[in-house]
Amino acid sequence: MILKYTLLITALIFTACSNNEPTKKHDGKKLLEQKCASCHDLNMPPLLLENEVAPPMMSVSIHVFDFVKPKDESGRIYEAVEFVVDYIKEPSFEKSFCDKGTLEKYGLMPSLKESVTDDEAKAIAKYMFNNYTQKRLSEAMEAKMKYDALPEGEKIALKNNCLGCHRVDKDLVGPSFIKIQNKFATSQNALKQSIKHGSKGEWESSRAVMPAFGQLTNEELETLAKWILTLH
Numbered sequence: 001m002i003l004k005y006t007l008l009i010t011a012l013i014f015t016a017c018s019n020n021e022p023t024k025k026h027d028g029k030k031l032l033e034q035k036c037a038s039c040h041d042l043n044m045p046p047l048l049l050e051n052e053v054a055p056p057m058m059s060v061s062i063h064v065f066d067f068v069k070p071k072d073e074s075g076r077i078y079e080a081v082e083f084v085v086d087y088i089k090e091p092s093f094e095k096s097f098c099d100k101g102t103l104e105k106y107g108l109m110p111s112l113k114e115s116v117t118d119d120e121a122k123a124i125a126k127y128m129f130n131n132y133t134q135k136r137l138s139e140a141m142e143a144k145m146k147y148d149a150l151p152e153g154e155k156i157a158l159k160n161n162c163l164g165c166h167r168v169d170k171d172l173v174g175p176s177f178i179k180i181q182n183k184f185a186t187s188q189n190a191l192k193q194s195i196k197h198g199s200k201g202e203w204e205s206s207r208a209v210m211p212a213f214g215q216l217t218n219e220e221l222e223t224l225a226k227w228i229l230t231l232h
């Protein structure tokens, strides 16, 4: 009887402990946004702003991950996490992996010892090394290149969520762009006006409302209309 109870209690303590792991309490991504984004650009690929005050987080992560010297490869992420946890408490010119020119340009990072706990730092660092990897960067660059290569009209359609309701060749919430093209084939201007003011009841196939896009500039409307009229 006593043995049974002891086992039960041991089991309970174990479950309680494993539910209580420090990093599970912390959302690394959110903390990174709260505590680091004021200086480090979190975009991937980075925006490369001119008035940058710190290296982009992507560069920091890939850089630190490459530069730490673990005893064996499997310990690399552990070593990199330890580096970050220590660095944000006590940054120094000696510890930084940034080259001299970079350090002179930005100046030393201030210590965040007062505002970030070790557990929070660990969660942040784990997120950094899982999110900002060479592989993810290549994927992001590829996606960005694909996006950059799109026709301007399609970029405007994407930005304004036209494609949330329209497809090129099939009806969705609204009629397909090909059907719209047929209707407005002879008047680009009427098409522009229709996008700008929205519509209701023009299409039997859809009972929903087409919202007005009055916020678009004349140039954007022109580019969109041209794009729709040349789709095939």
Ligand code: HEC
Residues within 6 Å of the ligand: 032, 035, 036, 037, 038, 039, 040, 053, 054, 055, 060, 063, 064, 083, 084, 087, 088, 091, 092, 095, 096, 097, 098, 103, 106, 107, 108, 109, 110, 112, 116, 124
């Ligand atoms: C007030 C601005 C500021 C904030 C906030 C800030 N940093 Fe930095 N950080 C810098 C600057 C400037 C550098 C470059 C100089 C240096 O290495 O100290 C840097 C460098 C670093 C480096 C070293 C990079 C290397 O290559 O050696 C790490 C790691 C780092 N930051 C992580 C973080 C993390 C994680 C946070 C959020 C918890 C954060 N930083 C918040 C300004 C900041």
Ligand code: HEC
Residues within 6 Å of the ligand: 157, 160, 161, 162, 163, 164, 165, 166, 173, 174, 175, 180, 183, 191, 194, 195, 198, 199, 200, 201, 202, 203, 204, 206, 207, 208, 209, 210, 211, 213, 224
């Ligand atoms: C919330 C869904 C929604 C979004 C977002 C949306 N549309 Fe529509 N669109 C519709 C619906 C529904 C209709 C059909 C309305 C009707 O029957 O008059 C429509 C109709 C149209 C028409 C035809 C209007 C007419 O007079 O025949 C054009 C042109 C059009 N949309 C272009 C666009 C463009 C360009 C965008 C992005 C800037 C866009 N739509 C975004 C739902 C949407």
